Amino acid sequence: MTDRIDERLVAIGERAKAAARKLAFAGTQAKNQALSAMAEALLAHKERILEANALDIKAAQEKGLRSSLVNRLLLTEKAIEGMSNALQEVVNLPDPVGGGEFWTRPNGLRIQKSRVPLGVIAMIYEARPNVTVDAAALCLKSGNACILRGGSEAIQSNIVLAEVIKEAAVRAGMPEGSIQLVTLTDREYVLQLMQMNKFIDVIIPRGGAGLIQSVLENSRIPVIETGTGLCHAFVHHKANLEQAVEIVFNSKTQNPGVCNSLETLLVEEAIAEDFLPLIGERFRRFGVEIRGCEKTTGIWSEAVRAKQEDWGTEYLDLVISVKVVKDLDEALDHIYQYGTKHSETIITEDYSAAQRFLNEIDAAAVYVNASTRFTDGNRFGFGAEIGISTQKLHARGPMALPELTTVKYTIYGNGQIV
Structure with missing residues (x-):
C-alpha cells in the first residue's frame, strides 16, 4: 500500500471527477449519440485496432502464455464488429438515470426517489480487450465517468480502443475525461489507483481470484467484487x-x-x-x-x-x-x-x-x-453487463445499467418543520 499518488494518476482522477459532474446531467439523446459515434469509430479504425492486437498476441506467445489466455486476448474483424453492435445495443437500452417513485406524506411533503449515477467508476481488469469498450459504454449510458486499467497483456489493444472511443465520444459532445485509460502498466500504479478515494467512487475488479483478492485487500475505495467463478x-x-x-x-x-x-x-x-x-x-x-x-x-x-x-x-x-x-x-x-x-x-x-x-x-x-x-447480462436480457457480482451489496449477479446507479431522494415542502 502506498500514500504517494503519481501526478499522472492525480490528473486522471481530476479529469474524471470534473467529467462525472457534467455526465450526471447529460440527456439520454446526447449519451446515445455518443455511443453511436463510438460504434462507428470502431469500424472505421478496424485495421488500426487489429494491428495493435497483433502486437499483444505476439508478445503473449513470446512470453509462453497458455493458449486459453492468448485466445482471450485475440481480436478479429468479427469481434470488432461485435463490439460495435454491442454499443448499438446499449443505445437501445432504457436510460437508468432519473424516473422513480413519487409519494406524498400526511404532512404534505412530496418525496421523489430517483436514480442517479455513482460518479467515477474505476475498472481494473485482465486480458480481454473487449472489456475496455463494454465498460466504457455502460458507464457512459449510466452517466458515470470511467477510469480503465486493463492487463499489461492487452496494453496495445486497449490503448487504441480507448483512444478511438474516447475521441468519438468527445466529438459527439461528451466531456473530456469521461473515458480514460491508465497506460502505466507497473503494479505499483494499480496500488496507487486503489488509494484515490478523493476522486473515485467505486472500483470494480474483473479477472481472476488473485486480482480480486488484491483489490479487496488494498483498496480504500468501495469495491464491487466480481468474476471469480468456481x-x-x-x-x-x-x-x-x-x-x-x-x-x-x-x-x-x-x-x-x-x-x-x-x-x-x-x-x-x-x-x-x-x-x-x-x-x-x-x-x-x-x-x-x-x-x-x-x-x-x-x-x-x-x-x-x-x-x-x-x-x-x-x-x-x-x-x-x-x-x-x-x-x-x-x-x-x-x-x-x-x-x-x-x-x-x-x-x-x-x-x-x-x-x-x-x-x-x-x-x-x-x-x-x-x-x-x-450467467451473462446479455443472455439474461439486460443487453450488456459490466461484470458478475458475487457479493450481496450493492448488486448481485450480472451487473447492467441499473446497478451502475444509486438512489437520491428529492423532497418538496411548503414550510413543514418537525
Whole structure:
C-alpha cells in the first residue's frame, strides 16, 4: 500500500471527477449519440485496432502464455464488429438515470426517489480487450465517468480502443475525461489507483481470484467484487443422462476461459458408472483433462487423480475436476465448502431435488437443467453487463445499467418543520 499518488494518476482522477459532474446531467439523446459515434469509430479504425492486437498476441506467445489466455486476448474483424453492435445495443437500452417513485406524506411533503449515477467508476481488469469498450459504454449510458486499467497483456489493444472511443465520444459532445485509460502498466500504479478515494467512487475488479483478492485487500475505495467463478454441476441420480452430457459439456467447453464456465463436476454415486464413461469420452475427444477423485479414476481410467487443491481451483482452461458424491447432501456440502457464490447447476428430473438445490445453494445464479454459461447480462436480457457480482451489496449477479446507479431522494415542502 502506498500514500504517494503519481501526478499522472492525480490528473486522471481530476479529469474524471470534473467529467462525472457534467455526465450526471447529460440527456439520454446526447449519451446515445455518443455511443453511436463510438460504434462507428470502431469500424472505421478496424485495421488500426487489429494491428495493435497483433502486437499483444505476439508478445503473449513470446512470453509462453497458455493458449486459453492468448485466445482471450485475440481480436478479429468479427469481434470488432461485435463490439460495435454491442454499443448499438446499449443505445437501445432504457436510460437508468432519473424516473422513480413519487409519494406524498400526511404532512404534505412530496418525496421523489430517483436514480442517479455513482460518479467515477474505476475498472481494473485482465486480458480481454473487449472489456475496455463494454465498460466504457455502460458507464457512459449510466452517466458515470470511467477510469480503465486493463492487463499489461492487452496494453496495445486497449490503448487504441480507448483512444478511438474516447475521441468519438468527445466529438459527439461528451466531456473530456469521461473515458480514460491508465497506460502505466507497473503494479505499483494499480496500488496507487486503489488509494484515490478523493476522486473515485467505486472500483470494480474483473479477472481472476488473485486480482480480486488484491483489490479487496488494498483498496480504500468501495469495491464491487466480481468474476471469480468456481462453478459446479451436480448430476443427480434422476437426471436425463443424455441431457446431462450436453449441459456439462457445454458448460465446460463452450468458452473455458470465462468466469461462468464449469470447473467442478459432481456425480451421484448411483449413476456414476453409467454417466462418467459418457462424459469422459466426450471430454477426451475434445481434449479436456479430467482430474478425478478415487472413485472417478476407478470408473474412467483416463482421468488423473485429483489433488486437494483441485477442488478450489478456477482453471479457466480445458481442465475439470470430477468427484463422485454419495447423494444430494454431499453435493450441497461440497459446493458450500468450495463454491465462490457465482453459478451452480443441477441436472435432474426430480422436482424435490431441484427445489432443494435452488433453495439451499447460496450463489448469484442457480440453475436446473441448464448450462452455467447463461450467467451473462446479455443472455439474461439486460443487453450488456459490466461484470458478475458475487457479493450481496450493492448488486448481485450480472451487473447492467441499473446497478451502475444509486438512489437520491428529492423532497418538496411548503414550510413543514418537525
